Amino acid sequence: MTSIAPTADRILDIAEGLVQTRGYEAFSYADIADALSIRKASIHYHYPSKAELTRAMAARYRVAFAGRLAQVEAEFPDPTRRLMCYIRQFQDALREGDHMCLYGMLASDAGTLPEAVRTEVNGFFADQEAWLARVLADGRAREEFRFDGRPDAAAAALLAGLEGAMLVARSRRDVAHFAAVASRLVGSLTSGG
Amino acid sequence: MTSIAPTADRILDIAEGLVQTRGYEAFSYADIADALSIRKASIHYHYPSKAELTRAMAARYRVAFAGRLAQVEAEFPDPTRRLMCYIRQFQDALREGDHMCLYGMLASDAGTLPEAVRTEVNGFFADQEAWLARVLADGRAREEFRFDGRPDAAAAALLAGLEGAMLVARSRRDVAHFAAVASRLVGSLTSGG
DNA sequence: ACTGCGCCCTACCTACCAGTAGATTGGGCC
DNA sequence: GGCCCAATCTACTGGTAGGTAGGGCGCAGT
Numbered sequence: 001m002t003s004i005a006p007t008a009d010r011i012l013d014i015a016e017g018l019v020q021t022r023g024y025e026a027f028s029y030a031d032i033a034d035a036l037s038i039r040k041a042s043i044h045y046h047y048p049s050k051a052e053l054t055r056a057m058a059a060r061y062r063v064a065f066a067g068r069l070a071q072v073e074a075e076f077p078d079p080t081r082r083l084m085c086y087i088r089q090f091q092d093a094l095r096e097g098d099h100m101c102l103y104g105m106l107a108s109d110a111g112t113l114p115e116a117v118r119t120e121v122n123g124f125f126a127d128q129e130a131w132l133a134r135v136l137a138d139g140r141a142r143e144e145f146r147f148d149g150r151p152d153a154a155a156a157a158l159l160a161g162l163e164g165a166m167l168v169a170r171s172r173r174d175v176a177h178f179a180a181v182a183s184r185l186v187g188s189l190t191s192g193g
Numbered sequence: 194m195t196s197i198a199p200t201a202d203r204i205l206d207i208a209e210g211l212v213q214t215r216g217y218e219a220f221s222y223a224d225i226a227d228a229l230s231i232r233k234a235s236i237h238y239h240y241p242s243k244a245e246l247t248r249a250m251a252a253r254y255r256v257a258f259a260g261r262l263a264q265v266e267a268e269f270p271d272p273t274r275r276l277m278c279y280i281r282q283f284q285d286a287l288r289e290g291d292h293m294c295l296y297g298m299l300a301s302d303a304g305t306l307p308e309a310v311r312t313e314v315n316g317f318f319a320d321q322e323a324w325l326a327r328v329l330a331d332g333r334a335r336e337e338f339r340f341d342g343r344p345d346a347a348a349a350a351l352l353a354g355l356e357g358a359m360l361v362a363r364s365r366r367d368v369a370h371f372a373a374v375a376s377r378l379v380g381s382l383t384s385g386g
Numbered sequence: 387a388c389t390g391c392g393c394c395c396t397a398c399c400t401a402c403c404a405g406t407a408g409a410t411t412g413g414g415c416c
Numbered sequence: 417g418g419c420c421c422a423a424t425c426t427a428c429t430g431g432t433a434g435g436t437a438g439g440g441c442g443c444a445g446t
Binding site for chain 1: 214215216218219291293297298300301302303304305311314318341346347349350352353355356357358360361363364365370373374377378380381384
């Protein structure tokens with residue numbers, strides 16, 4: 001499917017993978033051109049600047065991720081299973097060869113990111129925390145989850161734990177480390193206070 | 194004190210700040226040279242390559258951090274206070290102008306890091322988890338902390354939460370976000386299961 | 387058949403990168 | 417004075433970065 005997609009999309013596919021493995025500063029137009037066997041100038045035709053390319057890529061990812069979460073909600077009504085599906089999204093990325101969560105990677109490059117991309121990053125995190133907060137609130141109402149304080153605070157802590165676990169796990173090349181931390185985070189919701 | 198330090202140390206001081214704010218790929222010999230009003234070639238005299246410079250910087254930071262933790266242990270016997278001091282280390286870095294934990298930043302650059310530096314990064318995280326695990330185990334023995342499972346697993350989750358919280362907080366330029374997540378993590382140890 | 391346009395190309399630009407060669411400076415020591 | 421040596425300098429290399437100018441190819445509509 002990648003091979004028959006229009007060039008503009010294939011450019012974003014490659015860029016996405018490069019950002020996830022190397023980060024914003026460490027990928028170049030030349031890298032994408034090589035991967036697609038086209039010239040650098042052709043990429044500039046589709047995306048006039050690196051800033052615009054990255055913004056488009058981030059926006060596409062954000063929409064796609066929101067779509068997948070909506071699908072999870074449609075498919076599974078119970079909060080525990082929803083949460084497991086959510087976590088698996090991250091874990092799958094990590095398993096497929098040193099890929100970090102795209103937005104976790106972009107967040108770490110926040111210091112050098114074009115402003116438009118940084119805005120997108122913060123919007124994405126806000127999306128994630130809002131989604132998680134709803135799942136957590138729902139789960140507590142059904143007495144599947146137990147936690148103190150406001151759902152949005154618990155969601156922020158959960159998201160931070162997952163992002164941090166990916167960071168450490170990827171550096172160690174150890175997916176099991178992420179899985180261990182993730183299951184502990186879920187465990188503390190389903191049993192502890 | 195910085196101004197009278199030998200050049201080799203001042204180079205590492207500047208490099209450290211640059212890595213914390215921009216990352217490994219986004220700082221250059223020219224940046225350091227400008228900051229110290231010397232020429233690039235002088236930096237190569239002290240550190241023949243960027244890889245070696247970064248390794249030296251990482252090693253120095255690791256030793257310094259271990260020293261500070263030892264000092265905390267000497268000063269405060271109770272686990273709760275030790276943990277608060279630990280967290281304040283991170284928070285102070287964040288407060289001083291968009292600085293991320295040095296090792297969190299390096300971990301996010303793991304995909305492009307020289308091998309020697311990557312080894313140092315994983316060693317640092319191992320140090321951190323070991324220290325935290327000891328504090329947690331001690332705290333549980335004294336019934337100051339409550340948590341399930343092995344201390345090292347709880348330590349890994351705690352470290353991941355702190356690193357992830359820094360990542361998100363820095364992207365948002367919102368120190369309060371880190372503080373909120375951090376206090377929630379401590380709270381779940383001191384009250385919950 | 388001609389035109390317009392989407393798409394990709396070659397060729398080039400300027401700026402910057404890490405790293406090197408070799409001269410120069412200046413203080414301590416004999 | 418003459419020497420050494422640490423430390424810094426100027427000047428440069430080969431390579432790569434993002435970005436630009438302008439030409440050509442092929443397919444649509446007319």
